Amino acid sequence: MTLISSVSSGSRWKETQQVFDAIEQSWQQGHATVLATILRVQGSAYQRPGAKMMMDQTGKMVGTLSGGCLEGDLWQWSREVMTSKMPKMVVYDLANDDPWGLGVGCKGVIEVLLVPVDANAFWQDILAAVHDHQPFALVYEKTRMNLSAVSNTHVFGHPLSAEIIEQARAALKDPKVYSLAEASGEYIIDPLGQEASLVICGAGYDARCVAELADQVGFEITVLDPKSQWNTKTIDSLTRLVKRPRELLGHMKDWQFWLIMNHHQALDEEALQLALHSHPQFVGVLGPYDRTCEMLAHIGHTFLDGPLYAPVGLDLGAETPKEVAVSIVSQLMMTRTHSNGLPLSGRKKIHGCGDPLLPPAFPGVADNKHV
Secondary structure, rough: EEEEEEOOOOOHHHHHHHHHHHHHHHHHOOOOOEEEEEEEEEEEEEOOOOEEEEEEEOEEEEEEOOOOOOOHHHHHHHHHHHHHOOOOEEEEEEOOOOHOOOOOOOOOOEEEEEEEEEOHHHHHHHHHHOOOOEEEEEEEOOOOOEEEEEEEOEEEEEEOHHHHHHHHHHOOOEEEEEEEEOOEEEEEEOOOOOOOOOEEEEEHHHHHHHHHHHHHHHOEEEEEOOOOOOOOOOOOOEEEEOOOOOHOOOOOOOOOOEEOOEEEHHHHHHHHHHOOOOOEEEEEEOOOOHHHHHHHHHHHHHHHHHHHHHHOOOOOEEEEEEEEHHHHHHHHHHHHOOOOOOOOOOOOOOOOOOOOOOOOOOOEEEOOOOO
16 A cells, blocks of 8 residues: 555544534435535645535535635536536646636645535434544545545445555544555545544633633633632533542543643642543643642652643743733644644745654555655
8 A cells, every 4th residue: 555645634523513514404404415525735725635615505605625716616516516416526726827826825736526415324424423523534535436434433335445444543543634545546534533622720711711712723622610600601612510620530531632720729730630640632731830840749740741831832922811822722723733833934835844754553554655
């Protein structure tokens, strides 16, 4: 098996759920529906591979694949797919002057797959996985336009080789869109891995600013604070835990992002201990470095015991609570996408610069070529 390319995924749980919620609504209204997905980008583009949108026969659109320059043309192709009920690949070369390069800023080449989405068993299974927040990967076989899906426990749709199934499941651990070639053809693996879950320990005004901004960029938010008068449901999708952190030892999910910002040292020490014992992906602590060192000493830990960031945030010159929220959420996004947080100025390719060729979970793939 040969790796053709791998790039960071444009799929996000919240955006994907909105797209599939809209698809379900269109089904209920009896409207033909198409799912559009970016499969490959060469050069720069508004969205990464994996980004999705839906269109139905009434012209309803949810999601976006460009800054608005392609959606009108995609709608025309989608109408053809609704009629033929056959998938179609559409390629846009935004570097050419006619018709798409003229006045378009991205200058990349974008491959978009349009797939008719009917209320059949395959798509019902996909919809159930999205609603249950169960990681899965869509697998596109480009030559015959076959579509499959792979979760950690099931395979749906067209049969796949054991090697492709293995690679799809590996991709769920480090979501990137992979293009792989084997004797039977080229396969695009489009994973929707574990959602990014953020636990904010503290419910003060600055924590609410972080929660609101993090929610907007796709994190699932849990606020942990024993003070019920502060810990209120300020965001519809927010989960509230009105408990002391020590009551939750052994009961939190693995691989979450954590922020420690109670402004109360005893509570912060409890929260820090809970975070470090919950196999975290990220633990950020608000406040001075020396205070964090003191708290770690009190709970018998060091900076080597987890992915600790103290003080949390990027150096943006933030002063106000909302500015601090931008600093913190920027670091969360940087960690989520394994990016470096440096300015884009002077870079020829906006997305995917510095991506590793393969995650460690991809053994045995040869002839690596990174595009």
